Amino acid sequence: MPWELATGDAHLMTQYERFVDRVTSLSAHAAMLCVVLMVCHILTEIVLRNAFSKSTFVLEEFVGYATAAAAFFGLGAALRDGELIRVGLILEFLGPKMRRLIEGTCAFLGLSTVGFLVWFLTRTVLRSWERGTTSTSLLETPLWIPQLLVVLGLISFGLQMSVHLLQAITGRLPETADLTAQLRQQDT
């Protein structure tokens, strides 16, 4: 019977959404960890340099990796909370049906773009792995490690984007983010 199938689908879908929600939170925590590590490393470097005239020598390299990783690990959470910036002018004036259509199209375009990037970035990671490419610093970090972090962040963002698409199709999009969210998103 069709309705049974429908409830089955809905059940599967909420399960998927719950899974993605967990991935997004996990990924946000990874971003938070990156930021905390960044602070610790910079403070250590400042103390070492000013008090002992020494250096960890890898500050710029490590902080750079952490910045990139934090940026992409945090994207999913920003999308989930409606804080990823966009020009929402037209969306606000549309009826619910048109809004769903446009939100869906946006999410589809987003998903394609992210998919395109993930595909090619994965290729880069695999190459770095196969060839054993390392950074030119003292530490000779294998480059696939920081690159992989960016890819993982993007994948989690893509998953969150797929949920956005699903919600647009089934018409269960959360209301447009309120001003509290906007307050942060344009916080420049």
Place this chain on the structure above:
Amino acid sequence: MSSVEVAIAVLVMLIAALGFGVWIFIALLLVSALSFVFILDFTFLKTGVINSTIILRASSAWELSAIPLFVWMGELIFRTDISRRLFDGLAPIANLAPGRMLHTNIMGCTLFAAVCGSSAATTATVGKITIKELKTRGYDESLAIGSLAGAGSLGLLIPPSIVMIVYGVLAEVSVAKLFAAGILPGLMIAGLYSGYVMLRAAVNPEIAPATDIKLTLPVLAKSIIDLLPIGLLVFLVLGSIYSGIATPTEAAAVGVFATLILTGAQKQLSRSVLYDSLYGAIKLSAVICSLLAAAAVLSTTMGYLRVPQQTSEMISRLELDQYQLILVLAVFYIILGLFLDGVSITVMSLPITLPLIVTAGIDPLWFGVFLVIMIELGQITPPIGFNLFILQRLTDKSILTVAWNAFPFFVLMCIGAAVLAVFPQIALWLPELILSR
């Protein structure tokens, strides 16, 4: 296709994607990929390799680390009682001048901006106390709202400033110099605001009713104690940069550390404050950093399309003198500012405008300060002005009312920009003095 047609095609794609509501960071990537494939006839493979290489490189620029850190610092301060202390400390001092406590908005925002990288956070933090206090004391509401809108957006000009870091990274201008260059123009515009408020109060004293607060010695002592935490933070962040202990990027970490210690000492650092501030910070910095990475891709695409060169050549054929060029750019940025936020404006426009101003012989350091003022104007112009949104939420008034109240301050800021264009030394003098070594 001729180069002009190419430029128009790219622009149309971009406007369509943005207007449609595609997330800005996605829109930039999408438009560059489409331009690579359809205009430049690159293969999918080549496009993908170029894009992923640039994204990796652009997002791991270590100067960007200042963004999550300054944002975190602002988020932490926002969750403490620092705005209450700021008002209590400033009110007796501001009370001395005509216009009285209206100056708490201007002085408070200027001070707060010196520990916070963002103008929206400045407006929200200062406004959550002053709007209520000024209203209960019977101050003129339109002037209270307007002065907060104007002074709140000054936050971008006074270091530390996220937009300046973004500009510094993109234009390869020293962030320490940019920070120094913003200070005097920021104070000048704050001075213009205060002057305007005093003038209004002199004409009509009713707008700022008298209060019984007297500035006696104990009151002054309490003021100083209230202002001490924020003063300490300003001193530590700016001091660590200009004493040479830390680079501007590292100063962000010093600021975070000092804020944590300070809030901890005041027993305001609960686990939820720590967690929420960090969670808020990573989201916002993800938004900004991803935008920067996407903009790097778009800017490369435009380079391949030769859009910047062609546009500069076209504009240079117009033979504008420097002032005319600045005026054209000002109008261009004010129009962009109607619809977009500061970081988006900066990353999207610089590939085109930077070559222009360099060819015209304008100092990129000066232009950075000018650009920030233009962005500040955009923060208080409808329909999209983010400080207006915050004020709207704080005051429950319509966006048009708030914008109208902010209008005199918009004009004052335009005057400030004009003065800066005529006397560029206002911006350039301090960085030369401090960093000429």
